[in-house]
Amino acid sequence: MRGKFITLEGPEGSGKSTQAKILIRRLAACGIEAIYTREPGGTALGEEIRNILQHNQAGEAPCERAELLLFEASRSQLVEKVIRPHLERGVWVISDRFMDSTTAYQGYGRGLPVDEVQAIHHFTVNNVIPDLTLLLDLEIGAGFQRVTLRYLALGESADRFEQEDRFFHEKVRSGYLKLAAAEPDRFRIINAAQEPDAVATSIWNRIADAFKLSV
Ligand SMILES: Nc1ncnc2c1ncn2[C@@H]1O[C@H](COP(=O)(O)OP(=O)(O)OP(=O)(O)O)[C@@H](O)[C@H]1O
């Protein structure tokens, strides 16, 4: 049987990476094999594109449409090299961001036409569409506080996206909520302001319900 494809979405610092890892452990405890992928990246080519996008490796910022297409190139590689083959073998795939990130950031955030962005996703993912998308919704200020603490702990500096202004991130957040409202069958909105364990429980309940897991 084909594996399930679950994506975690949401603004900066909402807990996507934290929750993806917890979810994979919980699935393993139920005897379900699941892999973690992240976007952009997740393949050798994709990680190179990630570097270009996040650290301005080329010394020249991509224009908005070039940025969009770089994300799509990374995604297509991830779909064909990793996601589709695992799903076909019955392995579940948990992706830390996927196509909805591009709609939220490049479409709603940067202002590229959302319908055109979604048409490009359609081409890129080539029928590999998430079975369930968990939108970790969090107030922008709270996410920034978490990210700042994470950087202080790791001794890193903010990347290009986190340097965008607050207004940009507000547009991203409201864009995500519009996407969730437009596709209620695929999306579940999770209150990411809770403690990590409580967020994990909310996520697990939604997944058990969606896929009829006995827990
Ligand atoms: N529910 C939570 N409450 C408080 N802090 C949290 C919670 N979940 C995660 N954190 C902490 O907040 C920071 C951001 O979490 P995480 O890296 O999982 O978010 P993310 O959504 O993956 O962020 P990014 O968009 O930057 O990749 C981390 O330092 C993490 O330990």
Ligand SMILES: [Mg+2]
């Ligand atoms: Mg993350």
